[in-house]
Amino acid sequence: MAIGADKEMLAELARRPGRDTLTSAIVKGAFITVSLLFLAALLFAPLITVFATALEKGFDVYISSFKDSDTLAAIRLTLTVAAIVVPLNTIFGIAAAWAIGKFEFRGKSVLITLIDLPIAVSPVISGLIYVLLFGIHGWFGLWLQENDISIIYAVPGIVLATLFVTFPYVARELIPLMEQLGNDEEEAAITLGAGGLMTFFHVTLPKIRWGLVYGVILCNARAMGEFGAVSVVSGHIRGLTTTMPLHVEILYNEYNFVSAFAVASLLTLLAVVTLVIKTFVEWRGYRKR
Amino acid sequence: MSIVLDQVTKRYQGAPVVNDVSLEVAEGEFFVLLGPSGSGKSTLLRAIAGLTSVDHGRIHLHGQDVTHLSARQRGVGFVFQNYALFKHMTVGENIEFALRVRRMKAAERVKRRKELLRLVALEGMDDRLPTQLSGGQQQRVAVARALAHKPQVLLLDEPFGALDAKIREELRRTIRQVQRELKITTVLVTHDQEEAFALADRIGVMNLGRLLETGKPEELYASPATRFVxxxxxxxxxxxxxQTAQGICFGRMPVRTQVSERAExxxxxxxxxxxxxxxIELAPTRDALRTSFIANGVVEEVVFTGALERLRVRIDNDSAEEARLAAVSSDSQPANAVLEVTRTQHEQRAFPVTLQQTVAIGVRRIHVLPTPLSSYTACGPTSEAVQRLVRHPFxxxxxxxxKTRIAVRTEAALGQLDTxxxxxxxxxxxxxxxxxxxxARQVEWLLRNGAGEIMVLPAHVAAPRRVLIHWADDVVRRSTLAVAASLLRHVPAEAVYLGILPSHSDESQKPIGVRSLLDARSEAQAVHGLEMRTELHFGAAGEELHRQLSEAPDQMLILGISNMQQIHEEFGALFAAPASYSMMVVYRSAKEIDQAARADHARGDHVRDEAPVKARERAAIGR
Incomplete structure (x- = not known):
């Protein structure tokens, strides 16, 4: 089809809403201004404050605040928790999305609702349920104490609470994707003689990879940034059970603003990186289609 | 036989989607499954591939029972309606997928890939991504991919559905060519009859989950056995x-023309x-017709469609000398029938017609459907009772x-007992x-007044899900099966033949009972194309049937009798109490069956007496 406008251009024309008139240009400008002002007040100002305060006493002081052993421990703990939680939730997310997207079974809608639960429940409650289960006065408290296992006020508790809070992210990203893409390619692979694993790695995974990456990024961001649930189960033992967000709070309460904002700036950087990757992923996904 | 299906049934939420389908597809045959959407044809195809499990029945591929094998083990080639290409792989990688699964060496893979791309006329497209190809090209790739591992069976599920007309035709030709070249057994599913005619060696028509008829395209077209086909x-x-002794009559005079199918x-x-x-032939007057006259009519519509002219002609009952020519239509009013007529350019030139012109209608060839259920007549003692019946949902x-009519008849005699x-x-x-x-008295009165089939409908009865079949003696076996087959083509229900032995019969009679069941089953399948299950019961026939029918809801009985006394004696239990199930009574007296057989014999026609194997072949080629 060499003659005439190409397909994409025609689609673009058909998609564009309305005609370009003076009024519509003014309305457009007004909306963009309002949105930008809103973003400036709520997003950019705090972001700038974080970096400004962190660097207020010079770059050397900023760097030296990371040399504190407690701060390093907090960073290490946060990375460890993320390293455990993100792969587990990725596997869970794929399994749940697979089950929901590809099979019909009773209680499917209940399962979907349950996956959304951690988003609906306040993070503090999510932390509390683990205290109630595994705390000294909890259901399994006595047994755990007898066997000398500590969950609450220790790393396992933090991992559990973070797992709970972040498990919807990968699943929620994949469910609509799997439902929309359907089963045909998998069925084709099976009739061509491929087994389950081969079908998954060569057909399903490439199909869903960008959605999966996006889900993993979101999951990771939440895992590193979680405050409420972790705060309840951690016990705030410096150098042992403080994650980065908790450490920021401790430093701040000690009027150590530079260090507090320095650690905060790390978390903010993480958010910025996440957004950049997300934009890239969405751009890739759009190009694919 | 390459593909053999034996009584395959697939239920979805209790209702059969594929209902007792038996089918044989020969080696290298191109078989087309044709049916409207929702007829179960795609489900059947997926069952052959192993993508859908079946609830009942067996599937054989090349003599091997694959009913419980997975799709992977069956290894058929399958082409999906929306191509289902792997979008992240190139055309070449798509085609090589099945070969990589089988760990074939790279050099051989490339050779095979080139060969397949030549076959579907896509040479040099190896490195393109599917999204860079047009719909027709994508479907060619899908065909090549499905053939890569040299499957013995190729299945195509509406492969042209998403393509426009021109590309469709081109791709159709490609597929036919590929099939001829490889001599691969192929089953294609479509809802497009033109496609079916163009491609098929043999067509199977499905509706409501049942395979109604199979046969060569031209045979199915010339002599269908069912209204649907x-x-x-x-x-x-x-x-x-x-149908009279003189031949087919639309009015009083028999039509002298070529008529297929003979009377039972x-x-x-x-x-x-x-x-x-x-x-159908049109002429200015009756005398100008070269074919047998049936009626006069008025031209209501003329449409020019290129090669052919399409007309709608309303039959003029009043002016026609033969009165009462009824169209088969769902109207209960006997409206004047409208005939569809097509004429060639040549015919148009010989006799040009204008709107509202009165013409004489003749017919070159009439085909009579072998169905015993022609139309319905609601009968009752009062017109209110009749109207209630006419509105009965079932x-x-x-x-x-x-697609038939419901006539009405008010007969006071039905209300009185003076028979x-x-x-x-x-x-x-x-x-x-x-x-x-x-x-019982009403049924007897109707039988005495010419009715051969009587349906008894309770006021609140839904369409049955299970139809029980039983006949009093072998005289009415054939007629009962014919009625059952005809009815079950229009009702999505399971058919079950109940054989009943007297309760005092001992073990020695059991084999005889079982044999009669098997005979009934094979006759139903061979002569009537009806797949049914069989059960053997013991007891008094009437009571046993009544018990079976009362046990579960949504059942119906088709009962064959050859003697009016049977209504009162043997099957009295069925007619005594107000029943909760519907019933179809089929009556043929021994005398009339005997006469028909003799008339057949006189014509030197022995087909009916031949071995069941022969009869089955006859059924297979489409009757």
Missing amino acids: ATFLGAANLLLAR TTREHEVVAVLRPEE LTELAARM DKPASEPITGVAVISSSGNV
């Missing part, structure tokens, strides 16, 4: 006619005649599905009565 394959005018009994009865639009649904008073005129078609009053 007659109207689904091409256009057809269905008219009610009377010598008794005068109503039949459904198929008149293809191209077999009856209206049945008539609509069979000697004859009907005003003989009952035609299937008589329908409600199950109130003395059912």
Whole structure:
């Protein structure tokens, strides 16, 4: 089809809403201004404050605040928790999305609702349920104490609470994707003689990879940034059970603003990186289609 | 045989989607499964591939029972409607997928890939991504991919569905060529009859989960056995006619023309005649017709469609000398029938017509459907009772599905018990009565007044999910099976034949009972194309049937009798109490069956007496 406008251009024309008139240009400008002002007040100002305060006493002081052993421990703990939680939730997310997207079974809608639960429940409650289960006065408290296992006020508790809070992210990203893409390619692979694993790695995974990456990024961001649930189960033992967000709070309460904002700036950087990757992923996904 | 299906049934939420389908596809044959959407054809295809499990029945591929094998182990080639190409792989990688699964060496893979791309005329496209190809090219890639591992069976699920007309035709030719070249057994599913005609060695028509008929395209077109196939394959005018000793009558005079299919009994009865639009001739006067005259008509519509001219001609009953020419239509009012007519350019030049012109209608060839259920006549003692019956949801649904009419008849005699008073005129078609009053006496009265089939409908009865079949003796076996087969083509229900032995019969009689079941089953399958299950019971026939029918809801009975006394004696239990199930009574006396057989014999026609194997072949090629 060499003659005439190409397909994409025609689609673009058909998609564009309305005609370009003076009024519509003014309305457009007004909306963009309002949105930008809103973003400036709520997003950019705090972001700038974080970096400004962190660097207020010079770059050397900023760097030296990371040399504190407690701060390093907090960073290490946060990375460890993320390293455990993100792969587990990725596997869970794929399994749940697979089950929901590809099979019909009773209680499917209940399962979907349950996956959304951690988003609906306040993070503090999510932390509390683990205290109630595994705390000294909890259901399994006595047994755990007898066997000398500590969950609450220790790393396992933090991992559990973070797992709970972040498990919807990968699943929620994949469910609509799997439902929309359907089963045909998998069925084709099976009739061509491929087994389950081969079908998954060569057909399903490439199909869903960008959605999966996006889900993993979101999951990771939440895992590193979680405050409420972790705060309840951690016990705030410096150098042992403080994650980065908790450490920021401790430093701040000690009027150590530079260090507090320095650690905060790390978390903010993480958010910025996440957004950049997300934009890239969405751009890739759009190009694919 | 390459593919053999034996009584395959697939249920979805209790309702059969594929209902007792048996089919054999020969080595290297191109078989097309044709049916409207929702007829179960795609489900059947997926069952052959192993993508859907079946609830009942067996599937054989090349003599191996694969019913419980996975799709992976069956290894058929499958082409999906929306291509289902792997979008992240290139055309070459798509085609090589099945070969990589089988760990074939790279050099051999490349060789095979080139070969396949040549086959589907896509040479040099190896490195393109599927998204860079047009719809037709993508489907070619899908065909090549499905053939890569040299499957013995190729299955295509509406492969041209998403393509426009021109590309469709081109791709159709490619697929036919590929199939001829590889001599691969192929089953293609479509809802497009033109596609079916163009591709098929043999067509199977499905509706409501049942495989209605199979046969060569031209045979199915010329002599369909069912209304559905007659109207689904091409256009057809269905008219009610009377089968008499002299031949087919639309009015008083028999039509002298070529008529296929012969009568089952010598008794005068109503039949459904198929008149293809191209077999109808128009002329200015009756004398100018070169074919047999049926009626006069008025031209209502003329449409020019290029090669052919399409007309709609309303039959003028009043002016026609033969009165009462009824079209098969779901109207209960006997409206004047409208015939569809197509004429070639040559015919148009010989006799140009204008709108509202009165013409004489002749017909070159009539095909009579072998169905015993031609139309319905709702009978009752008062007009209110009759009107209630006409509005009965099951009856209206049945008539609509069979594209036939429901006539009405008010007979006071049905309300009284004085059964000697004859009907005003003989009952035609299937008589329908409600199950109130003395059912046994009403049935007997109707039988005495010419009815051969009587349907008894309780007021609140839904369409059945299970139809029980039983006959009193072998005289009516054939007729009962014919009625059952005809009815079950329009009702999505399971058919079960109940054999009943007296309760005092001992073990030695059991093998005889079982044998009669098997005989019944094979006859139903071979002669009537009806798949049914069989059960053996013990007890008094009437009571046992009544018990079975009362056990579960949504059941129906088709009962064959050869003697009116049987209504009161043997099967008295069925007619005594107000029943909760519907019933179809089929009556043929031994005398009329005997006469028909003798008439057949006189014509030197022995087909019916041949071995079942022969009969089965006859059924397989489409009757």
